[in-house]
Amino acid sequence: MPSFTITGDVDPFLHVSLQKGEKIFCESDAMVMMEEPLQVKGQLRGGIGRALVRRLANDESLFQQEIEAVSGDGDCLLSPALPGGVELLDVAPGADFVLSDGSFLAAESSVAINPRLNTIGGGFFGGTGGFVIMEARGQGKLAVSGFGSVFTLDVTPGRETVVDNSHVVAWSSTLSFEVGTPRTGGGFFGNIVNSVTSGEGLVIRFRGQGKVVICSRNRDLFRPRQSS
Template identity: 40%
Template sequence: MDYNITHGPAFALLEMDLSEGEQVQCESGAMVSMSTTLTLETSMGGKSGGGFLGRAVGALSRSALGGESFFITHITASDGPGHLALAPTTLGDISDTEVDESTSLILQGGSFLAAAPGVQIDTSWGGRHGIFGGEGPFMLKATGSGTLFMASFGAIVRRDLAPGERFVVDSGHMVAFQEGMGLDTRMVAGAGGFFKRMVTSATSGEGLVMEFTGPGPVWMQTRNADAFAGWIKNLIPSLKNTSSGQ
């Protein structure tokens, strides 16, 4: 599978050339264009195995709690080689990385764009990390082996942490991180008790943060979708009136 990422970091497009018989899986609705030799098949997301009910429950939890769509689309070059173009919903970038049997990745909801067929996309219980990250208790987990394509709002920045190195990321800027890294999710640090830290978070514009401990890679996005939505709302009087109950 040959691919090229173009038009980044604001309007990134993933272009692929598939040989006959090759397949790629992608987020439902990500297809921009494709050759007539390619065929589309949509199925419920989640790991294979566990029977229909198990896959249905996994897909439903993904849809309701993980921020991802209920379905994954499988695109196959069934009638000969062909060209495929994929894009995320939001303005932003696309980044590729390799997943192998020894390296699983945890993705924030909405970050999955596409993957080779050897990569399994599933929900992983995120506990309070998922809840505090604003994405509900479920996050996406990429296992298996193959190329994974992640999408972001804004550009994607990767930082590789050394063993024992600690690094803080605002939850709204998180894209993905390697499973097994040390992780503590909390409100923005500040002096004083719980209430004072709450006030500091509200007045500073910063909220919940994720503190990672290396080794391992962390991917971040340069824009925060929730903050951007709030900025847009403040520019539109009708939306401000609606939110204030007027």
């Protein structure tokens, strides 16, 4: 199977080693370097329908790159669009992951990125894809990226974990989650006022058993403003 390694401390590369006949898929324009035995081509992975859903729901490209070791073994280096860290996750039956907007970087061909309905609260208020979110299923390695440094939290039963909505990269599908405002003990309107005055905005509350990958930067704050 392909070997995934994170290389470098600041804005790292994803280093993938493939043996002849193996292939991976990655976000469009992720390939930085590849050796001669490898070939890259654009793919409407999952067909035009799923590709359109992925584009509209999760801020991913319509076409994805497929890199295959055609004439022999070879290595490639991949990089996310935004500066930041890369995290490797193991997808397996019963261990699927939900992806936030733009977090997908690469995966083994045995992993599928499929649409899934979001919760009502997440659809109206969340920054995780609206009413349709993307879920990684199957078995194999999955590489996700976040703006800034990335860190993986372990969520355990009986201990709710609260994360700012704009800093969530991916999370285990086994977790239940709720989008809302930070709690202050002052009731519904008090929570809203505190959210506005503190600048904290929306948060996601995770419960259960699983992992949450977070990043240190909010990419929406760094998007260039359009001139009026």
